[in-house]
Amino acid sequence: MIKPFDEPILVTRPYLPDLERYQAGISEIWSNRWLTNNGPVLQRYEKNLQNHFGTPNVCAFNNGTLALQIALQGMKIEGEVITTPFTFVATAHCLVWNNVKPVFVDIDRQTYTIDPDAVEAAITSRTSAILAVHVFGTPCHLTRLQQIAQHHHLALIYDAAHAFGVRVYNPASGSMHSIGLAGDCSMFSLHSTKLYHSIEGGLLTFNDAKYKKIFEYLRNFGFENETEVMMVGTNAKMNEMQALMGNLILPDLPKIIDKRKTLTQAYVEGLKTVKGIDSHLICQALAVDQQVQHRENHFSSQFLYTPNFAYVPIEVTAEYGLTRDQLYEKLKTFNVFARRYFYPLLTEFLCYKESPHVDLHVLTNAHVVANRILTLPIYFDLNLDDVRRICEIIRFLKG
Numbered sequence: 001m002i003k004p005f006d007e008p009i010l011v012t013r014p015y016l017p018d019l020e021r022y023q024a025g026i027s028e029i030w031s032n033r034w035l036t037n038n039g040p041v042l043q044r045y046e047k048n049l050q051n052h053f054g055t056p057n058v059c060a061f062n063n064g065t066l067a068l069q070i071a072l073q074g075m076k077i078e079g080e081v082i083t084t085p086f087t088f089v090a091t092a093h094c095l096v097w098n099n100v101k102p103v104f105v106d107i108d109r110q111t112y113t114i115d116p117d118a119v120e121a122a123i124t125s126r127t128s129a130i131l132a133v134h135v136f137g138t139p140c141h142l143t144r145l146q147q148i149a150q151h152h153h154l155a156l157i158y159d160a161a162h163a164f165g166v167r168v169y170n171p172a173s174g175s176m177h178s179i180g181l182a183g184d185c186s187m188f189s190l191h192s193t194k195l196y197h198s199i200e201g202g203l204l205t206f207n208d209a210k211y212k213k214i215f216e217y218l219r220n221f222g223f224e225n226e227t228e229v230m231m232v233g234t235n236a237k238m239n240e241m242q243a244l245m246g247n248l249i250l251p252d253l254p255k256i257i258d259k260r261k262t263l264t265q266a267y268v269e270g271l272k273t274v275k276g277i278d279s280h281l282i283c284q285a286l287a288v289d290q291q292v293q294h295r296e297n298h299f300s301s302q303f304l305y306t307p308n309f310a311y312v313p314i315e316v317t318a319e320y321g322l323t324r325d326q327l328y329e330k331l332k333t334f335n336v337f338a339r340r341y342f343y344p345l346l347t348e349f350l351c352y353k354e355s356p357h358v359d360l361h362v363l364t365n366a367h368v369v370a371n372r373i374l375t376l377p378i379y380f381d382l383n384l385d386d387v388r389r390i391c392e393i394i395r396f397l398k399g
């Protein structure tokens with residue numbers, strides 16, 4: 001008989017930097033007496049982020065949702081936007097808050113990201129953009145989406161909330177670059193539940209430098225100076241405590257991703273013989289990571305990327321003997337709190353299901369995945385032995 005964990009194992013736990021270093025940073029903020037409104041810590045943070053992404057076109061916000069709303073507002077996205085139902089509710093909420101009609105299309109069965117063929121089939125004369133999501137940090141079909149967007153003169157925006165630290169192969173330069181350089185604009189969430197965070201926070205990276213000023217206006221009420229307001233902005237400013245947290249954790253990113261990789265390997269090892277547990281997405285992430293390490297370029301360039309191991313998604317299929325929901329509930333009795341992420345499917349929430357301002361296409365894959373998906377605990381402080389024990393519990397519970 002396997003014993004439950006003494007303490008609850010949650011699906012995620014925020015990474016914390018060294019407390020003394022945070023306190024030293026707080027002391028500096030105290031002596032500055034500058035808490036928000038583009039303070040010195042934020043300015044330093046944005047510089048560091050520019051280095052991280054390899055572009056000067058980065059803007060920080062108080063959270064990812066407002067960052068995405070501002071992207072849509074600043075880029076004047078209107079009419080219809082084609083997006084995915086297999087995402088966090090904020091993706092679609094941001095469209096609706098901008099008076100844009102979300103058009104939901106199906107996902108790719110393997111990667112859970114938006115299906116480019118479905119996108120193409122849903123384009124109408126009212127379509128202005130594609131809003132795709134790098135679900136669990138797996139890159140979307142970047143090349144295909146870029147081609148479709150170009151051909152139909154659509155903006156291409158990525159919800160990269162899960163994808164901080166992911167790098168992708170760029171066939172044009174023959175090298176890897178940040179996933180934030182894909183498309184016209186990307187939003188990263190720096191919420192505490194993400195692998196890299198600033199307590200709460202959000203970022204936009206974008207290709208056209210003209211948006212920098214616009215996004216800066218929009219996050220600060222549109223103010224140019226005391227007497228001039230340039231546009232109808234909102235309040236989405238990142239404060240100094242957030243920027244401090246972001247600054248302190250940024251150098252730890254390689255260490256964080258490395259630990260997650262080790263934990264992911266342990267999950268793959270521990271679950272590979274369990275019938276009915278499909279861990280193809282994490283297997284693929286590890287395989288692609290290996291290929292990049294060994295510079296094996298023969299792989300289709302679309303999927304040559306360095307993963308961030310942000311999540312451990314598995315699919316629970318009939319062969320397992322328990323349903324996904326039964327496994328989810330049973331795990332709780334062992335003090336393991338997995339998450340059905342994303343379930344219910346966004347389009348099942350009343351505000352979308354019955355809305356005349358929403359367009360639903362065939363969502364077969366999205367429904368299947370939403371009904372099978374379970375994300376398992378992963379965070380920096382989780383031990384290898386904990387992962388082995390979680391796998392043991394999953395093997396033990398098999399019906």
Ligand SMILES: *Cc1c(COP(=O)(O)O)cnc(C)c1O
Pocket residue numbers: 063064065066087088090091133159161162189190191200201202
């Ligand atoms: C977390 C998340 C968001 C929202 O980001 P916040 O920073 O929490 O506002 C948006 N989209 C996806 C896919 C997310 O996971």
